[in-house]
Amino acid sequence: MNVRALAAKAIYEVLEKGTSLSVALPDQQQHLENGKDKALLAELCYGVMRQLPQLDKCVSDCLAKPFKGKQRILHQLLIVGCYQLYFTRIPAHAAISETAEACRQLRFDGLVKVVNGVLRNIQRQDAALNTDSDTLRFNTPAWFIKRLQQAYPESWQAIIEQSHQRPPMWLRNNQQSQTREVYLAALAQHDIQTQVGLSQDAILLESAKDVAALPDFMEGAASVQDGAAQWAATLLAPTADELILDACAAPGGKSCHLLELAPNINLVAVDFDQKRLVRVQQNLDRLHLKAQLIHGDAADIPSWWQGQQFDRILLDAPCSATGVIRRHPDIKWLRKNSDIEELANLQKQILDHCWQWLKPGGTLLYATCSILPQENSQQVEQFLARTPDANLVPIEQQTHRDDIGWQILPGQNNMDGFYYARLVKAL
Numbered sequence: 001m002n003v004r005a006l007a008a009k010a011i012y013e014v015l016e017k018g019t020s021l022s023v024a025l026p027d028q029q030q031h032l033e034n035g036k037d038k039a040l041l042a043e044l045c046y047g048v049m050r051q052l053p054q055l056d057k058c059v060s061d062c063l064a065k066p067f068k069g070k071q072r073i074l075h076q077l078l079i080v081g082c083y084q085l086y087f088t089r090i091p092a093h094a095a096i097s098e099t100a101e102a103c104r105q106l107r108f109d110g111l112v113k114v115v116n117g118v119l120r121n122i123q124r125q126d127a128a129l130n131t132d133s134d135t136l137r138f139n140t141p142a143w144f145i146k147r148l149q150q151a152y153p154e155s156w157q158a159i160i161e162q163s164h165q166r167p168p169m170w171l172r173n174n175q176q177s178q179t180r181e182v183y184l185a186a187l188a189q190h191d192i193q194t195q196v197g198l199s200q201d202a203i204l205l206e207s208a209k210d211v212a213a214l215p216d217f218m219e220g221a222a223s224v225q226d227g228a229a230q231w232a233a234t235l236l237a238p239t240a241d242e243l244i245l246d247a248c249a250a251p252g253g254k255s256c257h258l259l260e261l262a263p264n265i266n267l268v269a270v271d272f273d274q275k276r277l278v279r280v281q282q283n284l285d286r287l288h289l290k291a292q293l294i295h296g297d298a299a300d301i302p303s304w305w306q307g308q309q310f311d312r313i314l315l316d317a318p319c320s321a322t323g324v325i326r327r328h329p330d331i332k333w334l335r336k337n338s339d340i341e342e343l344a345n346l347q348k349q350i351l352d353h354c355w356q357w358l359k360p361g362g363t364l365l366y367a368t369c370s371i372l373p374q375e376n377s378q379q380v381e382q383f384l385a386r387t388p389d390a391n392l393v394p395i396e397q398q399t400h401r402d403d404i405g406w407q408i409l410p411g412q413n414n415m416d417g418f419y420y421a422r423l424v425k426a427l
Helices: 003-017 021-029 035-050 052-062 069-087 092-105 109-125 134-138 142-151 156-163 180-189 231-236 253-261 274-286 337-356 377-386
Strands: 170-173 194-196 202-205 222-224 243-246 266-271 292-295 310-316 358-368 390-393 406-408 418-425
Touching: 003 021, 003 035, 003 069, 003 092, 021 035, 035 052, 035 069, 052 069, 052 109, 052 134, 069 092, 069 109, 092 109, 134 142, 142 156, 142 337, 170 253, 180 194, 180 202, 222 253, 231 253, 231 310, 231 358, 231 418, 243 253, 253 266, 253 274, 253 310, 266 274, 274 292, 310 337, 337 358, 337 377, 358 377, 377 390, 377 418
Parallel strands: 243 266, 243 310, 266 292, 310 358
Antiparallel strands: 170 202, 170 222, 194 202, 358 418, 390 418, 406 418
């Protein structure tokens, strides 16, 4: 099956069935052997997700009647064809012919002429994509635009623009393996251009690389982790022999970083999704680290833990993931406005419960990859108001000392959008 047909199938899974692109894309890439074909498939899928409203409008305007039922995948196929015509260097004749062939491979032989005709019509018209509404102009759902306008009246357009950028590739040096300076030298020997990040282990690559090309990666010398996410372990500041809970641990990057910083801690890594715990174990194994992995609910600790309270807790709470749209552009189409209130209620429940399991004098680091105040500063502000023994400790990197936590916006120092609040329990 050709790349366009596989792209249509992946996009159909996301838009019609609500599957994450991080699941749908690998499912289709496994049918390809050539690395360039896999890269093209990713380019088509991610590109469509970034430009979806404009592409959808363009295709819909050129159809005499919409596709329905099982034929709906042909709408996604036409969007793939439209993306090629507007946003790639693929010659138009090749884009159209390959997309028409994909229609045949998807077993809609009788509609090949329709697909071919629609794409040729789009090519002939060569019209600018529609920008008649904010959703079309910014390729972003109206509800999300409204929330950004309320939260960031001066910079909401810049935030959307950053969210459309292709994300950089960050590495986290494993200081148990070597110093950052030594690993930077090893990367330079492989002609891999880098910059150092603001946190102690962060390395920004000038261009993305296959991990197989990175020196000693499979031996545990480094991990792939965004620069913003790398602050979690540093801000929690683990010390030897402490009992630490990573309350929503999968896929395990932050758990591993905690152990790299303090190998002698007793780390309990918990996640609600048992399948994702497999990924945590794989990361631990590659880095030669050990933790106690538990399948459990962070909002019901007694159901899986009968031990003592924790010295430190990392709560990377379930969230809207609106800070990582540049890495996961399908988030814009999988999230709904009503999800934000539901997520805020879940965060409140988990935060209140985890606090009961923190020792007096202990530290809880609340984190999300969201940029919405309802999940971040407002969530923490409300927590402080109802929790007398909770104290907010300012984070050095936050813009103003009196801010409630540290909000990182997408693209800030080349990092993803992220939020941190450090809370200490009174003695």
